[in-house]
Each structure stands twice: as structure tokens, then as C-alpha cells.
Amino acid sequence: MAVSSNFLLFSASLLFFTVSPSIQASFRPKALVLPLTKDASTTQYVTQIKQRTPLVPIKLSLDLGAESLWVDCDQNYVSSTYKSARCNSAQCNLARSKACGSCSDGPKPGCNNNICSLLPSNSFKNVGTIGKVAQDVVAVQSTDGKSSGKVVSTSKFLFTCGATFLLDGLASGVKGVAGLGRTKISKPRSRS
Template identity: 40%
Template sequence: MASPSSQFLLFLCFIFLVNGSVNSIAIPVVKDASTLQYVAKIHHGVSQVPINLVLDLGGPLTWVDCDSSADVSSSSSRRLIPSQSIQCSRSGKSPVPGNGSDTTTNTCGVFTQNGISGLATTGDLAEDTIAVRSELEDPSITAVDEFLFSCAPTFLVQGLASGVRGMLGLGRAPISLPSQLATGIGHQRKFFMCLSSSNGVVLSHHTSTTKLPLMYTPLIGKSQDYFINVKSIKINGNPLSVTIEGLTKLSTIVPYATMESSIYATFAKAFTKAAAAASRDMSVVAPVAPFGLCFSSKGFNGSAVPVIDFVLQSEMVKWRIYGSNSMVKVNEEVVCLGFLDGGSDLTSSIVLGGFQLEDNVMDFDLGTSMLGFSALRGTCCSDFSPNSVLDESL
């Protein structure tokens, strides 16, 4: 007979498979195994050409390689935006000549960056129709007219997964995807995200609450990125003697969590001690790049992995990380701690990467500047049904 804990995990998985009927947009997200990037699919133009874009949680806008994409540059519904226009002002950027503009066209130029490679340029602000097909259990098509995006040159796709033609920005910015869905089709400025090691989803909805019990914490600052305030760190309930200066950033373009060097040194030492106390099978072995702390997988018992707590605004609100989001299987003989030493000059003391975000239901509410997160064991983002996590607000 299943134990109460295992029944609870099955219940959580079951919640994600229950069908509902709500007015939502679900964008499928697939993790690319070679680059560890999260790739979303949208359809461009009136002809609905499929385009793969890397998901950038903090990205201020969507950008697409137009130079090598004839179906994008020749789209009959595409229009370049003049620099002296409401749309250009809406982008929040100073009107400067665009990448392909001259003195006669005076196209609106917007700063466009590949957050993974660091490459940047000035792209041409354009608008076109995009169509989002959920392609999950209940396929549907939603068209968004006059969607603003940046037309970028081909060199900007360097470092992106094969077949990808740009990046899809979900940041807190005027022309990010959530903001444009709010102004274009009346959705709230909020979205749910559920990533996994295989298939995940980004879900937008006009009015919604969640069926899952979530903890909520404020989104700090006015940046386009998403920051939370981690006040302390605990491993197996024991607090670390570290000073966390600055905010903790959430990122989908960083594969694994990174920490400022002094925090990482204390963190890794405490984790090693806790692992040794919890299980004789967690023996330290030579690290495998890029990881700094690795263990033998011989006799490895996942249940013995120390639990990590990021304590937020109070002791009652914790982002809890279990072994599934902290230990990375490198090969058949080695597992490694999925937290990296980011050096001493990080702009954020801690960055929680994609691996730590996986299998967490996350509710980003841009209107109230709040983040809801599940941080529960057993959530099944790979089995996610777009209508399963939401209740319609009355």
C-alpha cells in the first residue's frame, strides 16, 4: 500500500492532468539537451510560420533574426516602426536609427541583446501578427496582432540552440510578451511558468487563480529582471554564517545556480558536512567542470541529499530545494552539486538558474510585483496540462 507521502506526490501529479476550460494561452517549452536552453515555439505572420525562440525570463522584448529568415522579413503583415511614433516610445528606448535604417526610413532602433552570449546590437523595431498554438492536450490558436519585436542581424543568434532564431522575453518591460498580451488581448500582466528537463509550459490567462498551494514573496526593484530577497540560507535546517548582499536573481538563461565566491565557499563546505552526516554513500570525488563539488554515485541515495532552504521575508516563507533540483548526474559514476562559484564580481550575489526552477509552478504577477512558487516535491511540469493548474476568478 502506498505511503501517505507517496500518495501526496501522486496527488500533485494528478492535479496537473485534470482538464479545465479557461481562456488561456499555453506556450510549449522544450529543454535543449546540448545547450540546456529552454526553447519556446510561436508562429509568425499571417502565414503562421513556426519559429523557435530561447526563453529569456528577464528579457525586455522578443527579438528574431530577420536577415536569414526570408519568411519573417518578407511577411506581408510585417511593418517597420518609425522612430517618431507611439510604438517606439512604448518600447521605452530612446529613438535612434535602427540596424537596417537610413535617413529616409528613420526606423526605430532598440537595444537588442543575446543574454547568453552577451552579444548586442541595435535592432529594427517591427510589428507583425504572431499566433500561439498551445499544442498540448487541447490545441488552440490565439493570434496577437501588431506584436512588437526587434528584427536583429544573424550574428546575434551565436550561442543559441540549433534551429533557434531569437529570444522570447518575459521580463518586466513595456514590450515583453506578458505586457503585450495584457494590452493586446486583455490578459492580466501575469503568467505561470513550469519548466522541466523535457517539456514545460508558459501559461498566460485573462483572470486566474491557482489550484496549487503557493507561497508568495515580493518581486524586488524596478528592473526588467526578476529579483527576490533571500535573507539567509539553511542546509538541513542549519543556518549558514554568510552575509548576503544584494538581491537574488531568477534566470532561465543561466543553466545552474551561481553564488558569489565567499557565499559559495561557505555553502559548499556546509553541504559537504551535511552530506557526510546524512549518508556514508555520499563520498566526495574529484570535481567535474563546471561544477566545484562532486560525489560518487556508487550507492548514491537521493533521499539522503541535504535539503537547502532559501529563507525569504520570514522564517515561514522558504524556497526549498531538494536533491532533484540540487544534484546533477554527470555520468554513471559522478553526481555534482548544481551550484557554481560565480566569482567575486557578480552583479547579483546569487542567481537561481534553470535547473533550480524546474518542476516548480511559478506565478509571476507583474501587476502586484509578487511571485508565487510551489517548491513542492512531486510536481510534474513535464505532464503539465495548460488548464489544469488554474481556477477561473469569479
């Protein structure tokens, strides 16, 4: 199956988040479109979303088995809408986090006290670590199946903060992994 103009159309059954309440109630996208390219040097499939406030383009390697989207929060993660998921919160329960942690570095993206944890990993290099569960704004182009639609966003997209060393072996310019595994917070299933 050819991928026209390097775009992959995710059907309505693969919507990875619901439209935020700030989007007009009458607008419901039929599907979302994510750019998809194959990196020649790593043969990884790479997509791009916009995340944070202000929105920043983020390149991600696709991993069909990864439990969640994770991004490197150690290098230049700046966002006015970043929120950590507190231990025993609804977000931590949804993520099925069983661990809570704290940081000696003080509060910052990926490093806060009383925050639930997951295990972001790089399956291309078979490495992983402990990462903090968080939420932030994510925006993606929508489509009606024939043409581009509005950019839709959610302010409560759950993801995991990974560490910079997890980027080793990922495609050039990639800042994390878009997990498509069978969990409640993976890309196809995440809801806000």
C-alpha cells in the same frame, strides 16, 4: 513540477497579448500554451510561436531578463504584414525607444528609414546590437485550463529585429529570443 507533454501553461496573468479584433468578441482565452523543451546541448529552454503572414513556426530561446522578443530579420524574414515602428510613434513610446535610425540597404524587415531602435541581445553569449522595432502577426494556442482551445493571434505584436550573429550560441534551429523581462513589450506584458 513536471511539465506535461512538454507544454508550459501560462496563466491568465501572463497573457502576452490581447486577442485581436478579428477574433470573435465572445471568445477570451483563459491562458495560452507554449511548447517548452530543454535543449540538451545548450540547456536553454526553447519555445515556439507562429509569426508572420503566412504564419511560420519560429523557435525561440527563453530569457527571463530580456526586454522584448527579438527575431533574426536578416535571414529569410518574409511577411506581408510586417510593419516598422516609425520614430515617435505610439509603438516606439510603448517600447521606450530613445533612438531613431535609417538604413543604407533600403527598406526591408529590420532595415528602414526613420525607425525606432532597441538593443536586442543574446545573454547566453553576452552580445548585443542595435535592432529595429517592428510589429507583425503572432499566433499561439489557447487553453481553458483543461484542454486545448482556439489558436489566437494578434496582428500588432511588437518585437525587435535582431541580427544573424546574435543567434550564435543559441539552441539549434532557434531564430531569436522570447524576452520575459519587466518591460511593456516583453512576452508577459505585450498588448496590441
